[in-house]
Amino acid sequence: MNEKVENIIENVGLPRIIIFFFLVSLFALAPIVGVSFETSINDVIVRFAMNGILVLSLVSMVKSGCGLNFGLQLGIIAGLLGAVISIEMQLRGFAGFFTAIGIAIFIAVILGFFYGVLLNKIKGDEMVVATYVGFSSVSLMSIFWLILPFKSPNMIWAYGGLGLRTTISNEGYWLHILTNFFQIKIGSHINIPTGTILFFALLCLLVWAFFRTKIGTAMTAVGSNPEYARSCGVKVNKTRVISVILSTVLSAIGIIVYQESFGFIQLYMAPLYMAFPAIAALLLGGASVGKASIKNVIIGTFLFQGILTMTPSILNNIIQSDMSEAIRMIVSNGMIVYALTRVVRVR
Amino acid sequence: MMKKQSLTKTMNPGVHFLINNAVPIIFIILVAFAIPITGLSGKYFIRELTTRISRNSFLILALLIPIMAGMGMNFGIVLGAMAGQIGLIFITDWRIIGLPAMLLAMLISTPIAILLGYFAGIVLNRAKGREMVTGFMLAFFMNGIYQLVVLYGMGNIIPISNSSILLPRGYGIRNAISLVSIRQVLDKFIPLKIGGILIPVGTLLVIATLCIFIVWFKKTKLGQDMRTVGQDNDVARTSGINVERTRILSIVISTVLACYGQIIFLQNIGNMNTYGGHRQVGVFAIAALLVGGATVAKANISNVFIGVILFHTMFVVSPRAGKELMGQAQLGEYFRVFVSYGVIAFSLALYAWRKRIEKENKRKKAMALKRGILVK
Numbered sequence: 198m199n200e201k202v203e204n205i206i207e208n209v210g211l212p213r214i215i216i217f218f219f220l221v222s223l224f225a226l227a228p229i230v231g232v233s234f235e236t237s238i239n240d241v242i243v244r245f246a247m248n249g250i251l252v253l254s255l256v257s258m259v260k261s262g263c264g265l266n267f268g269l270q271l272g273i274i275a276g277l278l279g280a281v282i283s284i285e286m287q288l289r290g291f292a293g294f295f296t297a298i299g300i301a302i303f304i305a306v307i308l309g310f311f312y313g314v315l316l317n318k319i320k321g322d323e324m325v326v327a328t329y330v331g332f333s334s335v336s337l338m339s340i341f342w343l344i345l346p347f348k349s350p351n352m353i354w355a356y357g358g359l360g361l362r363t364t365i366s367n368e369g370y371w372l373h374i375l376t377n378f379f380q381i382k383i384g385s386h387i388n389i390p391t392g393t394i395l396f397f398a399l400l401c402l403l404v405w406a407f408f409r410t411k412i413g414t415a416m417t418a419v420g421s422n423p424e425y426a427r428s429c430g431v432k433v434n435k436t437r438v439i440s441v442i443l444s445t446v447l448s449a450i451g452i453i454v455y456q457e458s459f460g461f462i463q464l465y466m467a468p469l470y471m472a473f474p475a476i477a478a479l480l481l482g483g484a485s486v487g488k489a490s491i492k493n494v495i496i497g498t499f500l501f502q503g504i505l506t507m508t509p510s511i512l513n514n515i516i517q518s519d520m521s522e523a524i525r526m527i528v529s530n531g532m533i534v535y536a537l538t539r540v541v542r543v544r
Numbered sequence: 545m546m547k548k549q550s551l552t553k554t555m556n557p558g559v560h561f562l563i564n565n566a567v568p569i570i571f572i573i574l575v576a577f578a579i580p581i582t583g584l585s586g587k588y589f590i591r592e593l594t595t596r597i598s599r600n601s602f603l604i605l606a607l608l609i610p611i612m613a614g615m616g617m618n619f620g621i622v623l624g625a626m627a628g629q630i631g632l633i634f635i636t637d638w639r640i641i642g643l644p645a646m647l648l649a650m651l652i653s654t655p656i657a658i659l660l661g662y663f664a665g666i667v668l669n670r671a672k673g674r675e676m677v678t679g680f681m682l683a684f685f686m687n688g689i690y691q692l693v694v695l696y697g698m699g700n701i702i703p704i705s706n707s708s709i710l711l712p713r714g715y716g717i718r719n720a721i722s723l724v725s726i727r728q729v730l731d732k733f734i735p736l737k738i739g740g741i742l743i744p745v746g747t748l749l750v751i752a753t754l755c756i757f758i759v760w761f762k763k764t765k766l767g768q769d770m771r772t773v774g775q776d777n778d779v780a781r782t783s784g785i786n787v788e789r790t791r792i793l794s795i796v797i798s799t800v801l802a803c804y805g806q807i808i809f810l811q812n813i814g815n816m817n818t819y820g821g822h823r824q825v826g827v828f829a830i831a832a833l834l835v836g837g838a839t840v841a842k843a844n845i846s847n848v849f850i851g852v853i854l855f856h857t858m859f860v861v862s863p864r865a866g867k868e869l870m871g872q873a874q875l876g877e878y879f880r881v882f883v884s885y886g887v888i889a890f891s892l893a894l895y896a897w898r899k900r901i902e903k904e905n906k907r908k909k910a911m912a913l914k915r916g917i918l919v920k
Contacts, residue, residue, distance in 0.1 A: 267677070319896035325677040326896060329889035336882035343875055359872050466881075473684070520696055526688030534685050537678040538670035 212535045213481060216528060220500060223507040230514040235386035237507060243376075244502040246393035247458040250400055251475045252482075252498045254447030259489040260408070261440035262420035263316055265479070265533075268327035269472035270335050271312055272448025275305035277338075280453055280462050281361065284370050285349045294371040294457065301449040309445030313438030324486075331472055339465045365462040372460050393458055400447065401491050407443075416440050420487065448475075477501060477529035480536045504528055567891050568837045571854045574883075575861065582864035589860065591741045596856040597849075598731065598747040599812045603805035603829045604848045605754050606798050612762070613794035614774030616676045616840045617830045617888075620664040620795065622683035624802025625822035626690045627657035632726075632807060632816060633694070633717055637706045641725040643733060646811055649726070653803050660686065661799030665792030672777075676840070676892075683826060694818060717818050727814035747808060754801070755845050770794055774841070831855060831884040834891040841895070858883060 206214060227234050251269070258266045279301025283293045312330065316323050343360035347353060352365045366372075378392025407413045418426040419436045427433050452471075456462050479489060482497020509521035562569065579589075603621065610618040631653030635645045664682055671678035698704050699715035709721050733746030761767045772780040773790045780787050806825060810816050833843055836851020859880055866876025 315893060318900065319893050320900060321673070322892065322896035322899075324674060325680070326889060326893045328677060328680065329885055329892060333882055333885035333889045336878055336885055339878040340875060340882065343872065343878070344870070359870070359875075465878075473681075520692065523688050523691040523695065526691065527685060530681055530685035530688060533681045534667065534678060537674055537681060538667055 209483070210535070210539075212532055213483065216481060216500065216504065216532070220503050220507065223504070223511050226511050226515070227507070230511060232510045232514055233386065235384055237510065239387045240506040241499070241503050242387075242394075243390055243458065244506060245499050246376075246390050246397055247455050248451075248475070248478065248502060249397040249494065249498045250451035250454050251448055251471070252451075252478045253397070253401060253404060253491070253494045254444050254451050255475060255479050256404060256484075256489045256491065256494060257407075257416065257440040257443040257447075259479075259484060259487065260420045261416045261437050262423065262487065263437055263440060264324045264327075264486055265476045265536075266327060266441075266444050266448075267324050267472050267476070268312060268331040268334075269444075269448050269475060270331035270468045271308050272305050272445040273452045273468045273471055274334060274338050275308055275445065276301045276449035276452035276456075277462060277464060277468070278304050279449065280367070280456055281347065281352065281365070281464075284352060284365070284367065284462075285347055287349070289370050291371070291374060294374050294453070297371070297453050298450055301453060302446050305446040305449035306442055309442035310438060312445060313441030316441060317434045317437055328472075332469060335466060335469050342464045361464055363463070363465050363467070365464065366460060367456055367462060368460060371457055374457055375454065376458055390458065393454060396454060400450070401494070404443075404447075405491050412436070412439065473533065474501070474505075474529055477532045480532045485536055485539065501529070563894075565837055566894065567835055567887060568850065568854065571835050571858065571887075575854060575857050578858070578861045578865045581868050582861050583868070584861070584864060587739070587741070592860045593853065593856060594741060594743065595812065596859070597852050598744040598751065599809050600829070600832065600856065601751045601848060601852050602747075602754060602808050603802060603825060604833050604852055605751070605758065605845070606801035606805050607829055607833055608758055608843055608845070608848070609761070609770070609801075610794045610798045611838070611841065611843045612767070612774055613770040613791055614777075614841065615668060615791060615794060617679075617833070618795065618798050618802075619676060619679035619683055619826045619830065620661075620668070621798060621802035621805075621829060622822050622826045623660040623664055623686050624657050624799040625806035625825040626686065627653040627660055627799070628803040628806035628810070629653075629816060629818065629822055630656055630694070631803075632723060632810060633698070633704075633709070633721065633818070636709055636721055636723065636725065637704050639706060639725070643726075643729045646726045646729055646807060649807055650804055653807070654800060657800045657803035658796055661796035662792060664799060665795035668795060669788050669791055680826070687823065690822075691819060719818055721816045721818055723810055723813070723815050726811045728812060730808060730811050744812070747812070750808065758845060766790070766793065827884055827888070828855075831887045834887050839895045840892065 224234075224237070226232075227237055254269065254272060255266050258264065276297075279297040279299070282300050283297035286293075286296065288296050315330070316327065319326050345361070347361055351369075352361050354360075354362060375392035375396050376390040378395075381389040381391055383389065408417065415426065415431045415436050416439070418429065418431060419433050419440075423433050426436075452468075478497040478501035479493055480497065481501050482493035482495070484490070484493040484497065505521075505525060508524050512520050512524075603625075606621050606624065607618055610616070628649070631649035631651075634652050635649045640648060664679065667682055668675045668678055693702070695716045698717050699710045704710055704715075704717070709718055710716065711718055728744075730746045730750065731742070731744035734749075736743045736745050762771070769780070769785045769790050770793075772783065772785060773787050777787050780790075802825070806822065809825075810821070832851040832855035833847055834851070835855045836843075836847035836849070838844075838847035838851070862880040862883070863873045863876035866879060867873045869875075
C-alpha cells in the first residue's frame with residue numbers, strides 16, 4: 198500500500214499533488230467564505246478558453262526535443278502585429294478577426310523559421326537562449342511600436358505623442374466575436390463562451406491529427422531519439438524547424454484569441470513574461486521538458502487558471518488581503534523549476 | 545581554452561579575433577557613434593561613469609566564481625540581492641545610521657544569503673547542463689517567496705517597530721524605503737574630490753579588495769578544485785573532488801558576494817525599491833560581464849571592468865541619444881533594455897553555437913581516426 202502511494206507520488210510529482218489539493222480546498226472553501234461558486238466556475242471556464250491555445254502552442258516544440266518554448270513571445274509579437282494591422286485596416290467582425298489571424302500567421306511563419314534555424318545551431322542550450330531571444334524581441338518591438346506609422350485614431354495617442362498606445366481596445370472591431378458565438382447561459386452567472394471553446398477544440402484536434410501524419414510522427418521520433426530518426430531518413434533539422442514554426446504560429450493565434458476575450462491589445466513590455474504562465478500550465482498538466490500531450494494542455498490550463506481565479510477571491514475573503522500575486526509567482530515559477538530539475542537528459 | 549585553440553587552426557587569426565570579441569567590438573562602435581550625438585559634457589560623463597563603476601562592479605565580480613566552476617552565468621545572484629535588501633530593511637527599522645549600520649546590514653544578511661545560496665546550489669546540482677535557465681527561474685520563484693515574507697510577513701509575524709516603513713494597513717513594507725541613514729557612507733568614507741568630481745575611494749577600495757580576494761581564491765585548493773570541476777565533472781570526481789559540494793560552495797560564495805554587492809549598490813543610490821530593486825540585478829550584471837568579452841565558460845577581472853565601462857556608457861548615453869535622434873527619451877529607454885537582453889541572447893547563442901561546432905569537429909576527427917585504423 199505504502200509503495201503504491203509512493204509510486205503515484207513519484208509518477209505524478211509532488212508539486213502537482215500539492216497544487217491539486219490546494220485547488221480542491223479552494224473550491225471547497227468557496228461557499229464557506231461566501232464566494233459565489235457559480236461566478237468562480239464561470240471565470241475559470243472563460244480564462245480556460247482564453248489561454249488554452251497559448252498553452253497548446255508549446256506542445257510541438259517539446260515533442261521535437263526543442264524543450265519548453267521560452268521564446269513564446271516571438272509568436273505573440275506576430276499576433277500583436279496581426280491584430281494591430283487588422284484594426285488599422287478598419288476591418289470589423291469575423292473579417293477583422295480572421296484577417297488578424299491571417300496576417301499573424303504569415304509573420305509567425307517567417308519569424309518562426311529564423312527562430313527555428315537559430316535553435317538548430319545551438320542544440321542543447323535551447324531554453325536559455327530562447328528566453329533571451331523572447332525578451333530581446335519584445336524590447337526591440339517596443340521601439341517599433343513607437344515608430345511604426347500607424348494612423349488609426351483608435352490606436353495612437355489622442356494628444357500627440359509618438360507611436361501606438363500601450364493598450365488598445367478592440368471594442369467595435371472583434372471584441373467577443375468568438376465568445377458570443379452561440380454563447381450558452383446557465384443560471385444568472387454562468388456564460389459559456391462556446392465559440393472560443395470550439396475554436397480551441399478545433400485547434401487541439403488539428404494538432405492531434407497533425408501528430409498522426411507522417412511528418413508529425415517524424416517529429417516525435419526526432420524528439421525521443423534524434424540518432425534513430427536520422428538513421429530512418431528523417432531530416433532532423435528540418436523537422437525541428439517545422440515544429441518551431443508550428444509553435445510560433447499557434448502562439449500568434451493564441452494571443453489574438455486571448456485579446457478577443459480580454460478586450461484589449463497590450464503592447465510594449467506587456468508580453469515580456471507571457472511565456473512563463475503558459476509553460477507552468479503545461480507542466481502542471483503533467484508534461485515534462487521532453488514530453489507533452491494535448492491531454493496535458495487541457496488539464497494543465499484548467500488547473501492553472503483555476504488557481505489563478507480562485508486564490509484572489511478566496512484569500513481576500515479569509516484574510517482580507519490579496520496574496521494572490523505572490524502565490525501565483527510561487528506556483529508557476531516553482532512548477533517550472535521543479536520540471537527543470539527533473540530532466541532526464543538525452544544526449 | 546583548449547577548445548578555442550583547436551578552432552583557431554582552421555581559421556584566419558584576424559577573423560577569429562573578431563568572432564571571439566564580437567560583443568565588445570560591436571559595443572565600442574555603438575558607443576563611439578552615440579557619444580557625439582548626445583553632446584554630453586565630458587565632466588558630466590566622467591562623473592556618471594565613476595559613480596556607475598563604483599556602484600556596479602562588486603555585483604558583476606560576484607558572477608566570476610560560478611563561471612570558474614563551470615556553472616555558467618549565475619542568474620541566481622538575485623537571491624543574494626534579496627538577502628541584502630532584507631538586511632537593509634532591518635537596519636532601517638532599528639534606526640541605526642552610518643557605516644556601522646551598513647556593516648550590520650551585511651552581518652544580518654550573510655546567514656540569509658548563505659542559506660539561499662545553499663538552496664540554489666542544491667537545485668542547480670539537480671539541473672546539470674541547464675544551470676542558467678534553472679537559476680533564472682529560481683530567481684523568479686524566490687521573488688514570490690520574498691514578496692510573501694516582506695509584503696505579508698513583516699510587521700505581522702516578523703516584528704517591525706518603525707511604522708514609517710510599514711504600509712498604512714499596519715503590516716508589509718512600503719514600496720520605497722529611504723536609505724538616507726546609510727546614503728553614500730562607504731563612498732564618502734575617505735572624502736576625495738578631483739576637479740569637482742567625487743571619487744568614492746572607500747567603495748573602490750572594497751572592490752579592489754574583492755579583486756585581490758578572487759585572484760587569491762583561484763590559487764587555493766578550493767579554487768583549483770572549482771576549475772577542475774568546471775573543465776570536466778568526471779575527471780574531477782575521479783581525482784577525488786566532491787563535485788556536488790564544490791558546485792554548491794561556488795554558488796554560496798557568489799550569493800553572499802551578490803548580497804554585499806546589492807548593499808553597496810543601494811548605499812550609493814540612497815533609497816530602495818523594495819519589490820523591484822533586486823529583479824534586474826542579474827540581467828544587468830550578466831549583460832555587463834558579457835559586454836566585457838566574457839563567455840559562459842571563461843571570465844576574468846578585466847572582463848568585469850571593460851564590461852562595466854562599456855555597458856554603463858551605453859546606459860548613460862542611450863536615453864539622450866534617443867531624444868536627440870527621435871525627439872523621445874523613451875525610445876532610448878527601450879533601446880537600452882533591448883541591448884541588455886540582446887547582448888545576453890547574442891553571447892549565449894554564439895557560445896552555444898561554437899560549442900556545438902567543437903563537438904561536431906571532435907566527432908568527425910574521431911570518425912576519421914576510426915576509419916584510418918580500419919584501413920590499416
